[in-house]
Amino acid sequence: MTPQQYVQQKAVASGSSFYYAFLFLPAPRRAAITAFYAFCREVDDVVDEVSDPGVARTKLAWWQAEVSKAYAGQPTHPVMLALMPLAADYGIEQRHLQAVIDGCQMDLEQTRYLDFAGLQGYCHLVAGVVGEVAARIFGQTDPRTTEYAHRLGLAFQLTNIIRDVGEDAMLGRIYLPVSELQQFDVKAHEILKRQYSDRFTALMRFQAERAHRLYDEAFALLPDADRRTQKPGLMMASIYRTLLREIEHENFQVLHQRIRLTPLRKFWLAWKMQALGRM
Secondary structure, X not given: OOHHHHHHHHHHHHOOOHHHHHOOOOHHHHHHHHHHHHHHHHHHHHHHHOOOHHHXXXXXXXXXXXXXXXXXXXXXXXXXXXXXXXXXXXXXOHHHHHHHHHHHHHHHHOOOOOOHHHHHHHHHHHHHHHHHHHHHHHOOOOOOHHHHHHHHHHHHHHHHHHHOHHHHHHOOOOOOOHHHHHHOOOOHHHHHOOOOOHHHHHHHHHHHHHHHHHHHHHHHHOOHHHOOOOHHHHHHHHHHHHHHHHHHHOXXXXXXXXXXXXXXXXXXXXXXXXXXXXX
8 A cells, every 4th residue: 555545545534524625626735635634633543542641642752753754854654655745845844743743642631621712722733733734735825814724723623522522521531611611500520421401502502602603703814815725624614514503403412422414415515615615
């Protein structure tokens, strides 16, 4: 298997909404975003799939060293072998990859966030930086697009947090800020035990409203000059916001299940944005 085949398989196997936006990119940009996405999946899987925190830290340290070696001209992992020939062309810097690893390390050290400001710091590393790199790969021409990409990345990550409350709780993690749990009188043990309540629904509605505001803010920040190049990001936004609305429609029944969109629906939403420019 070539490095290119490896990252393609990694992207397809993830079943991610992001993959559907990649399909409409020209081949070189598609190759770059696929390799970068595969890197993000590799380091994220360390945290999600390795049960021993010590082993997970060792693996992330290996990735930190691998990134350093790769930027020194000595990549060894298939993901880095696929990514490095494209990194300079699309402005993918070592600091970007190290930031993503730093975000994954936070998952090993921290399972609660006291307030939204603290959660934003985490989201910046695991989603904002990813959005920044993606915008560059898609063809960013205006520096202001970086702010749009960070805001959209935050909206995506909050949508993920809302969707995954139950799954994260099974891993002992609650990303909903402690101050907001207290505001809505929702106890951590209720989430860990998958107990629904009107208080929990109100808390989740509060989270969803914030995510919707961030989507709107992101769209307002996107410069006209980059609206065409950033269509893949807008495709992902269409898919993610539709998922958020589906979760709202299901009254936030996210503790015992993962609410999803079908692959066909994701493809339709991506195509509609690409062909018609509509969400």
